[in-house]
Amino acid sequence: MADHISFYDTRTREVRAFEPRDGGRVAIYVCGPTVYSRIHIGNARPFVVFSLLKRFLAHAGFEVFLVINVTDVNDKIYAAAGERSSVELAAAMTEAYRSDTDRLALGRPDAEPLASEWIEAIVEEIEALLDAGCAYAAGGDVYFRVRRDSAYGALSRRDVDAMDQGEDNDGADLKEDPLDFALWKAHKAGEDSAWDAPWGRGRPGWHIECSAMAMEYLGESFDLHGGGEDLMFPHHENEIAQSESATHRTFARHWFHVRFLLVEGRKMSKSEGNFYTLRDLLLRGYKTSAIRMLLISVPYRRQLNFTFEGLAAETVAVEKLRTFRDRIANTKWAARPDSDGVASEVAEMAREARTNFRAALADDLNTADARAPIFExxxxxxxxxxxxxxxxxxxxxxxxxxxxxxxxxxVLEDHDAEWTTFTLDWAEREGKLGQAAPELLATRGVTDEKIQALVEERDQAKRRRDFKRADAIRNELAGMGILLEDSKDGTRWKRK
RNA sequence: GCACCGGUGGCGAAGUGGCUAACGCGCUGGUCUGCAAAACCAGUAUUCGCGGGUUCAAUUCCCGCCCGGUGCUCCA
Incomplete structure (x- = not known):
């Protein structure tokens, strides 16, 4: 089943056969979040895509090891922390990230290393680069000599000589060449996390942590490296430069970049007022199953327009699948009258749908195309x-x-009600209950017993042909987010 | 300015050098139902941004234009 899987490779700019080095094993490294605030829907897309990638490859028979790091030492964190401790902020936001992505119900990566826990490995790699003459210390900083690397710019297809020289950057006066980037930054006043290193106290530059952690977990050369499209340059370009200069081996064999999304047709930004965290969406009453479905509806290399209209549509689509599953599983079906040993036509239809589903995913993870056979x-x-x-x-x-x-x-496993309870409890603790959607609040404290009692009362009313009363109860339940379905086998209900 | 991506029905979106242009949502009509819901059936793009070219044949390849989006250094 694992044959003919291919993915677009950013380095070669073509859809290429995906061939892991080590037969049945796949090693993947993904650049994860910088933990200075709660993750937003834009951060969620790469998380969902790479989780799906892992799930697909695992399903295709590979043993997958997925590393998604957490950047917990960074200028943005210092800036966001202000007078508070950046270490505490990073710890709190790391927890929030784990909690939020748990709600996406796609499982966790196999490793989620923090930059702050791998300083030793980072220092070692910088030392190796210094020894090799690829880097130099200056004023407590350490910089990488970009022009020493003839392959620099290959990933993002940039010509080193045509690059903006960036004279107004920090450390410009310490650099031999404006193109050089920092491997290590000397400690500055006000920064509350710093480590000792042979060339002085400070902290790692942003790019080196990923090189170091990827190699610690996956070795000097591994199968696939990915992240958001924004990371292609300079982050991934710099990772390649550092890693390959240190090891003289191909760092990642396949580069995988996830396109940015638009929100309500525009670039997401706080000033546009279309900036939504995952928690915002949950509080508004949207389900993570619908969020997943919406993110799946467009292949990862295409720009995706994230809209509330789209979320509503996907909520319905998810419901259709669950209703179908329940119908098949819970109905007493008759035995086939002409069972003559031939495989049933339905079994054949299911087989074909599965084949088409796999083929779509094997073709550059075309999740949009993979949905069609399911609905068919x-x-x-x-x-x-x-x-x-x-x-x-x-x-x-x-x-x-x-x-x-x-x-x-x-999307079939239904954690939605559980997540709703979780979200509302959290909102109550944070004093944000007022921000919750009214429909969501109406579902609070509605127990199965209460619903069951009302459903039975309605059934009795129906038997008396008291349809006024029956309809009143149906409306009452609808107000609590409960939908009813009458059938020959009795009345079924479900939470919206 | 340089580099790159996209423009397919009311909305989202797949796809292909030539069969009736997937799939989801929506809408209209019908079947079923006390009424609903669910489900199914039918209808909903004579056509794939615009103009030109290549070809027996283009939505699919090439050129130009228009529109939208993204990146261009230390900052996901």
Whole structure:
């Protein structure tokens, strides 16, 4: 099943066969968040994409090891902390990042190293670069000699001589060449995290931490390295320069960049007023299943327009799949009258859908295309079920197909109600309950027992043909976010 | 200015040198239902930003234009 998987490679600018060095094993490194604030929907896209990538590769039979680092020493963190401790801010925001991404229900990376915990490895790599003559210390800083690296600019297709010389940057007077970038920054007044190093007290530059941690976890050369498109230059270009100058080996064999998203058609920014954290969306009553579905609806290399209209549409789409799954699983289907040992047509449809699903993902992780066979299967099977052509022996192939889809997409498992409770409890602690959507607040304290009692009362009213009363109860439940479905097998309800 | 990406139905979006241009949402009509909901059926792009070219054939390749987006150094 693992054959013919290919991904676009930023370095070669083409869709290339993905061939891990070590047969069945895949090592992936992704540049994660800088923890100075809660993650927003733009940060969520790479997290979702790389989690899906891992899930797909694992599903395709590879043993995947995914590293997503956390940058917890950085200028932005110092700036955001102000008078407070940057260390405490970073720790709190790291926790928030883990909690928020847990709500995305895609699992955690296999390792989530913090830059601050790998200073020793970073210092060692800088020493190696100094020894090799690729770097130099100046005024307590250490810089990398960009012009010593003839391959510099290959990833982002930039001509070193055509680059802006950046004279107004920090440390310009210490650099031999304006193109050089910092591997180590000398301690400055007001910075509350610093480590001793042979060339002076300070902290790592931004790029070196990823080189060091990637090599610590995955070795000098590994399969795939990724991040947001913004990281291509200078971050990843600099990582390649440092790493390959130190090891003389290909650092990452495949480069994978996730496109930025737009929010309501515009670039997301605080000044535009379209800046949303994951928590904001949860408080507004949107479910992470819908967020995932929306992020899946556009392939990772395309710009995605994140809108509330889109979220609403995907909420419905997720519901359609769950309703279908429940229908198949919970109905007493008749045995097939003409079971003559031939595989049923439904089993054949499920097989074909699974094949198409895998093929779409194997083709540069085309998640948008991969959704089509799922919905096609749902419609075809619903149609058969409506016309009495779905039988007990068809249940298993269908549920297995759904399980396969969900091993990658994770939208069927319903944690939504749980996350809603979690979000509201958090909002209460933070005094933000007032920001919660009214529909969300209405669901608070609505227990299954309470719902069940009302549903039974309505059923009795229906039996008396007291439809006024029955409809009143249905409306009352709707106000609590409960939807009813009458069927021959009784009334089913679900939380919206 | 330099580099790059996109413009497909009401919205989102896949895709291909030539079968009826996927899929999701929406809308209209129908079946079912006490009414709904769910589900299904039918309809909803004579056409893929505009102009030109290549080709027997282009939405798909090439050129130009218009529109939108992104990057261009220490800062996800």
């Amino acid at each position: 299967l749902v419609r075809a099977v619903n149609a058969r079920a409506d016309s009495g052509k779905f039988f007990a022996e068809d249940v298993l192939p269908i549920l297995e197909a759904l399980r396969e889809f969900d091993r990658v997409f994770a």
